[in-house]
Amino acid sequence: MSDAQTPPSDFGVDEQNDFEPVQVFDDETNMDLRPGADNCYKCTACDTSCPVAEVDDDFPGPKFQGPEQWRLKRKGDEDIDDSIMSCSNCMRCDGACPSSVPLSQMHNTARGEYVDEQMDKLSREYVRNRILSNYRLLAELGSKVPRLTNFVMGNSLVQQVNEKLLGITAEREFPEFAEQTFREWWAERGGAKVSSEEKKIAYFHGCYSNYNTPEVAKALVRVYEEFGYEIAVPRQRCSGTPMFANGMLDDAERAAAVNVSEFDDLIDEGYDVVASCTSCSMSLKQEYPELFSFSGTERVSAHTFEAMEYLRVHEDLEAAIEDASVEEQSFAYHAPCHARNQGLDRQAVELFRELDGVVIEDVGDSCSGISGTYGWKEEKYDTSMKIGEEMFDHMHHAEGNVGMTECPTCSMQMEHGTGYDIKHPLQLLEEALV
Amino acid sequence: MPIRDDVLVVGGGLAATTAALAAAESGKKVRLVAHKKSTLRQASGLIDVLGYADGDGPHADPYAAMADLSEDHPYRILGEEAVREGLRIFDEAVGEMYAGGHTDTNALVPTYGGTVKPTARYPASVAPGLASIDEDTLFVGFEGTTDFAANVVAEHVANAGVPFETRGVTLPFPKRFRADARLTRFAKALDEDERVDRGVGVRRALADTVREHTSGEDRVGFPAMLGDVHGDEVREDLESRLGMSVFEVPTGPPSLLGLKLEDRLFDALDDAGVRIATGNPAVGYEADGDRIEAVYVDQKGSRVPYHAEQFVLATGGLVGKGIDSDREGVTEPLFDCHVPHAEDRYDWSEEAAFGDHAFARFGVVPDEEMRPTTASGEPQFENLRAAGGVVGGADVAREKSASGVSLATAAVAGGRAGEEA
Known part of the structure; x- marks a missing residue:
């Protein structure tokens, strides 16, 4: 017979009915991922779905980066392992976990802590990552003189310098800036051409379709207007995706504050939020509520859709096609x-x-x-x-x-x-x- | 206009995929919505139908043993034909990848715990290892793969009373990985025949390592890690180098055999034209009287309706979260179907760990066409059917019947849903 027998009779039913849950963590404002870590039963589904672990034998995988690292940290003064910077934030582990452990949230939090507390702010890696994750600022400058920027950035000497000085690979061609940004085009055409009381979307175009591929953003405008939607294009910052991936959570929080406030106001007026980039919609829907708590964060999440998804839900897209x-x-x-x-x-x-x-x-x-x-x-x-x-x-x-x-x-x-x-x-x- | 199909299947495991395939045979538009990656990747890849009934077994003939099951068991409600129909759908989906379809009799498959499991279908790579084949057997494990201890497996299999000699040996894998490398890493090395020292392929190096231990043996068993996409090639290669048959022993997660079955069944869904949406949980529904109109899926905060004529609930049991419980009671969380259970939760389980637990049989109570019924025995919704672990009445872990119950209930639930849509 094991020790795990029927509970002794003096531990009576009445006492159990009196059970009241106690708040054991005194500070509710700090993010506590304990319930998520305890849900992990080490089935390794996350590890087998990780694209980095598949090709990099030195990468310990999402199970380590998430629940295991979290437990290690509870033991005292353990540093965050620097392998957290090799996680690419693809978030596939989230979709693989049968137990709904918030893996990517744990990774984002750990990466933020690592960058904040352990990374040298004067290091080449930090400077490079800060530049990469704030692509929008560069793009805003570069797109003021698109031809010159395209010429300079396409120069192989510049690419070599970027690699040597900043650690940005010289193997890749920089994406070209459009001669007219989407927002310039939108202003020039006088904004929305369709007005509607019932069908209104607020467009989160993100950085890339504004500065680099305005043809994607214009396609969205034309398709949605064809279906009779009134479109708003509010002021917006980067969705935060590259900042999460580089542990720049303060930058992400500043950008998110602007986005949530702008879009939440429009939701009040009956708009839904639509994004053409799936990382942008992911960020608004999942990462914002996981990492931030501005007023309206949850509401923006609940009202955000990917562009084609929104049409599939609200229009008979199948019949039209x-x-x-x-x-x-x-x-x-x-x-x-x-x-x-x-x-x-x-x-x-x-x-x-x-x-x-x-x-x-x-x-x-x-x-x-x-x-x-x-x-x-x-x-x-x-x-x-x-x-x-x-x-x-x-x-x-x-x-x-x-x-x-x-x-x-x-x-x-x-x-x-x-x-x-x-x-x-x-x-x-x-x-x-x- | 919303997303609309004829049949909507909720779930992603063996029951859900089989129900979707069954429904698609009617030519109707079928969609499967699943929360996470399929649970098949956690499964052994074995398809058991019935090994033990009422504590007795292992039984050689699962169909004959069904008479010993209680009347509320899904097999008794649906009859033998449903099991055969489920197996037909499975066999057509997996083709040559699986063996066992030639007979009604259970095969005895050695597992990674060293037990011998009665099972109806098994991957072709497992077939040469059956306990009914009278051949002396060497089990090979590798340093670093902690969940497969070859000597323990060999001893346990011998203790099960097999008619041949068994031996286990743990060897270094010819290519070195990190100490906690997973079986999938070994499989990948074999799949791509990665180079080891002096440019020799890892398959040849493995055969050379193992050959030193094979004298007097008739066959060699490895944990299921012999390649992924090129698994057949890896096994043939090893067989010809070692001059004896080579087989795989099903493992726990990450289970290569489960992953391969998942891939195959999802390919079959694609071939059958089934639409698939995974990544978000079903969280609610809309009904008009006793007809369900739509199921709501939580797309990261927004609720998206999926409309259909017919619905199949295949969300799993207590472990799969298709059935939920707390101190107060036991529920089916999506449609709030009736799940009978004792009021006092101390009656849900027995003292012995492997006892005849009531909780193991928790689930919805189906009518003869798999519609969940209310406490008074009426179908709760006219167009909702259930399949797999969410259905009560079977203690699949004790009976070794999990896959068979999934296939049989899915064949009926999916088949009827397709006909009526």
Whole structure:
């Protein structure tokens, strides 16, 4: 007989009914991830889904970075292990965990602490990461003189200097700045062309479609106006994605404060929030409520949608696509990790399969490997390309020689690895429906 | 216009995938929504139907043993035909990847704990290791793979009374990994035949290491880690180098055999035109009287409705979180279906760890077409059916019947949903 027998009778039922939970943590404002850590039963589902661990034998994997590191930290003065900087923040571990351990939240918190307390603020790594994660500030400057910036940044000498001085890989071509940003175009056209009482969206365009690919943002505007939506384009900052990934939580918090306040005001007026970049929508939906607690954070999360998802939910997009046709073209589609985590990894293929003239193929469930700023780091470039190998291979074998994805940096990686042109699903929607 | 399909299956494991395949046979539009990566990756990859009934076994003939089950067991409610139908759907989905379909009789498969499990279908790579094959067996484990102790496995298998000699040996893997490397890392090295010292491929180096220990043996068993995509090639390669049959022993998580089964079943769903949305939990529903109109999925804060004509609930049991419990009671959290249980929670379990626990049989009570019923025995909704672990009445861990119950209930629930949609 074991010790675990029926409880002794003097531990009576009445006493149990008197049980009242006690608040054991005195300070509720500090983030406490204990319940999440205790939910981990070490099944390793997260580790087997981690694209970095798959190619980098030295990376201890998400289970260590999350619950195990958290437990180690409770024991006293343990530092955060520096391998946290090798996590690419793809967030696949979140989707793999059968126990809903908040892995990416633990990683973001640990990375923030590591950068705050252990990283030398004068080091090349810190300076480089700060620059990369504040891409928007650079882009704002660069796009004032787009031709000059494109010329300078495309210069191989400049790229070498970037690599030697900053640790930004010289292997990649800098994305070109558009000659007119989306916001300039939006202002020039006089803002919204459609007004509506019932159908209103506030567009979170993010940095990339503003400065680099305004054609994606314009496609969104035209498609949504075709469906009769009134569009608002409020003031906005970076969604924070590159800042989380680099542990720059203070920068992220400042940007998030602006975004939440601007968009929450519009929700009051009946708008829903729509993003064309899946990392931006991910950030507003999941990372904001996990990491920040401004007033309105939860409400913005609940009202934010990815652009195609919103149309699928609110319009008969399927019927519209079935009635449409486009010139014959074939696509190799890659689902970004952050689309996967929102359950959106199959919607583009599912929908465009029904579009006359289009052949579209999913190039598999591997990560593209670039993970935002990760693949731009000189020391991470090889890992990034190794992760991407499977996707490149599948793209080469796909019938189409145009790539398609929702994520700006996945699209850089797809282009870099194959030389294909890459489109956003909204651009094909525009071609089909407008 | 919302997202709309004919049949919506909620869940991502064996029951959900099978129900979706069954529903798709009707030609209807079927969608599967699942919260997380499929639980199949945690599973052994074995498809057991019934090994023990009422504490007796192992039984050679699972169909004959069904008569010994209680009347509220899903097998008794649905009958033998449902089990056969479930296995047909499974066999068609997995094809040559699995063996066992040639007979109604259970096979005895050595597992990584050294027990011998009665099972109806098993991966082809497991087949040469069956306990019914009278061949002396060497089990090989590797330093660093802590959950497979070859000598323990060998002793346990011998103690199970097998008619052959067993031996276990733990060897260094020819390629060195970090101390806590997972089986998937070993599998990848074999899959890609990564180079070890002096440019020799890891497959050849492994065969050379193992060969020194094979004298007097007829076959060699490894933990299931012999490759992933190129698993067949790895095993054939080792067999020809060692001159004897090579088999895999199913493992716990991360389970390569489970991962491969997951991939195969999701490919089958794609081939059948089933739409899939994973990553978010189903959290609620909308009904008009006793008809469900939509299931709500929590897309990271926003509630998105998925409309359909027919619905299948395949969210798992107590472990899979399709059934929930607290100190007050036991519930089915999505549709709040009736789950019978004793009022006093001390009656939910027995003293002995492996006793005949009531909690093991917790679940919804289905009618003969798998509709969950209310306390008074009426279908709770006319267009909701249940499959797999969420269905009560079976103690699948004691009976060794988890996969069979999933397949049988899914075949009926999915099949009827497809017909009526």
